[in-house]
Amino acid sequence: MCQIRYKRVKRTWHSYQYISVLFKDYIFSCLKPNGRQLLFVIFSVCWQALEYSQFRIGAHRYFSHRSFKANWKLRLILIILQTLSGQKSAIDWTLDHHTHHKFEGTNADAVSLGRGFFFAHIGWLMMERHPQCVEKRNKLNVDYLWTDPIVRLQHEYYVFLFIVINILIPTLTPYILFGESLVLSFYTCFAFRFVYTMQLALSGNSFAHMYGYREYDKSSTSTHNKPLNYLTLGGAYHNFHHAFPYDYSASEFGVKSFNVYSAFIEFFERIGWAYDLKKAPQNLVDIRRQRTGGESLSLIYVHIGAIYGVYLCITSAKWQTIVMIYILGVASNIGTLTASHRYGTHKAFKARWPLRVILVVLQTLSGQKTLIEWARDHHTHHKYEGTNADIVNINRGFFYAHMGWLMIKRHPDCEQKRQHIDVDYLWSDPIVRFQYNYYEPLVVIFCIIIPTIIPIYLFNETLVNSYHLCFLIRYAYTLQLSFCGNSLAHTNYGSRPYDKSMTSVHNDPLIYATLGGAYHNYHHVYPWDYSESEFGWDVNFNVNTAFIDFFHAIGWAYDLKKAPKDIIEKRKQRTGGPEN
Structure with a gap:
């Protein structure tokens, strides 16, 4: 049970302001109908799918859990697309995510559900980290990322890369290709896309730890949430993922479970850019599986x-x-x-x-x-x-x-x-x-x-x-x-x-x-x-x-x-x- 009170926690007001502006832009992009072209809409949707999938593959399965290995060409693609997601540098994201897995549900968990649904969803971005989280986070070892020059470059120049890859390129591309207005291009291909994919990612900390069933570990707060799984293109087999975090597929069933990310990794394995894919042995999965309240x-x-x-x-x-x-x-x-x-x-x-x-x-x-x-x-x-x-x-x-x-x-x-x-x-x-x-x-x-x-x-x-x-x-x-x-x-x-x-x-x-x-x-x-x-x-x-x-x-x-x-x-x- 969390002993810290929200009113005594120091807020990080720049996060409030930043998130408020993003949501305002998101609403504007939804309500502004003029100037939309079919190619532009398709392009916007593709940006969203591309961004979220690479956040799930790059930041999550590759950088955090090392569920597969990649040559320098694939690592470069992953770091560019992880920057496109705009969710911190790969090193910072990994540190936060490691606290979530290692100290799940405690004050040391950066997105602890024990501090409430809103905190786990988005509130953790709006206030300073709990002292226990700061202490444990500083002791985590991510030297394997610091030794990668591509990852290190992204971390050192993240703000500049964020502006170029996450804002300028998505905004200018439809402006140049489709003759879309700069305003609509910005609001849709940056603001709308960024807020939508951010909400999907944040739902993995909140909804995926409350609503669903626990096939593999009923003691974990993580669940399998089917609606969220389809929205995230196969990224919400969360109970399996917490039981077997090293599994490259993040699910028992792989591509056949509507898992776009597994298909991406398997494609690059076929052409030799990804290798040493880790998979939980089926006999071990069968032992861990719990089918209580499944449907x-x-x-x-x-x-x-x-x-x-x-x-x-x-x-x-x-x-x-x-x-x-x-x-x-x-x-x-x-x-x-x-x-x-x-x-x-x-x-x-x-x-x-x-x-x-x-x-x-x-x-x-x-x-x-x-x-x-x-x-x-x-x-x-x-x-x-x-x-x-x-x-x-x-x-x-x-x-x-x-x-x-x-x-x-x-x-x-x-x-x-x-x-x-x-x-x-x-x-x-x-x-x-x-x-x-x-x-x-x-x-x-x-x-x-x-x-x-x-x-x-x-x-x-x-x-x-x-x-x-x-x-x-x-x-x-x-x-x-x-x-x-x-x-x-x-x-x-x-x-x-x-x-x-x-x-x-x-x-x-x-x-x-x-x-x-x-x-x-x-x-x-x-x-x-x-x-x-x-x-x-x-x-x-x-x-x-x-x-x-x-x-x-x-x-x-x-x-x-x-x-x-x-x-x-x-x-x-x-x-x-x-x-x-």
Whole structure:
């Protein structure tokens, strides 16, 4: 607990004035519409991405944590771009960051969250350092930076280099190239860019230590914050980073987790400018990983956002956008029940490559893990139904089976059995493997961006309405339908005409809500049946069966598996419930 009071700390007023001017310029650049050109806007965005990415790579992963080595050409690029970020010299930044890692949460931490959210975010720039921080900072060894002549040159001439690289060049470039006014060029390519990227960097000290989950070290204040991770282009796997600060990727998953910085480093490794990349061993990562409360915040956000989306449906959304919810919802439903379930898990039919591409796209649209992970989880449900090895075990309670299983650590029995599930048949498919390797950027594109853009482009819908309706409402609704298959379809709310000893039931309302996907007692008896019911698509409104039948008719789906009628009748007579 911090014992120092803000009112007794000496403020550094030049920081107040400097930050105030920057924010004023930032607001001006947002409100000033005249003179903007498309090339100029694109240029400004590129400056922002370039600046922030090189701050993350240069100041953070290279200079502070030495997670890779670089030849002089790459070091020169990194020091120029780190100067472009305008966040102190590489030596000063590294000293501050080392106090953060070594003395996290104490008064010696330059950005200690123990002194409050505002202090950790930006307040630390506005007052003198705590005496303990000054003392510990002076003892830190960064001789490895002082021995580099490029880094030493930047430190000694930082103010001059800051003015030239961070202010003059970004301002003059659009002025010369695009004929933009000097005023707008300054406010947008310096002030706007600088404040925006500074806020992203500062969020790593505040938001990334409060809001999120802790997979790898629950004792650390650092978290994994998904929204911030996308905003920072892969820089907010913060709990992993604090557990393994030397890892060049700063995440377990590398490029496939939408990590632009890892891609940058790996590119320069390929051309020989970066080498000796450090990576945490997977067995060590597995030991440290903590999966407690992993999806809680995401689920809360999605469902609260969906509720607000319902309000927008009533008050301001266009009817075409509301219709689009249903269309995208049906597509998501097919992605779950046909792609993940019948094809990916139960191998109920085979598909040619064009259909496999469609199935993987729709499965990504559903946003329910990769096809490989979904299949592995679902195999545990069928193989160990009702035991602790069942990932959605109904005997652990209705809420657990419904969605609680996403919020807590897996049972050890489930974790052990899950590792032995064979999904090599999926790994051998290059389309499925591609989705697994690049799932995070793919799910952002197909599950969030494209559904949001469609109504904006087609119906001139607002961004807020489109996002809340076609992403959040659609996603929450299809998630709930999937969850009901684990909970309602395994309670006493239904019939068991095929096997009364199983927990799975037929639930008529759920059958229609899921477009024919809740003949669950039948499915658990004959999981390999492509129709997932005794009947065809026309009898029970089974849209997923109709989808498969259509592609079978044009030759893209083949080897459809179906339980023989006589076998079904014998099973009903032998093990079926009293409704028979």
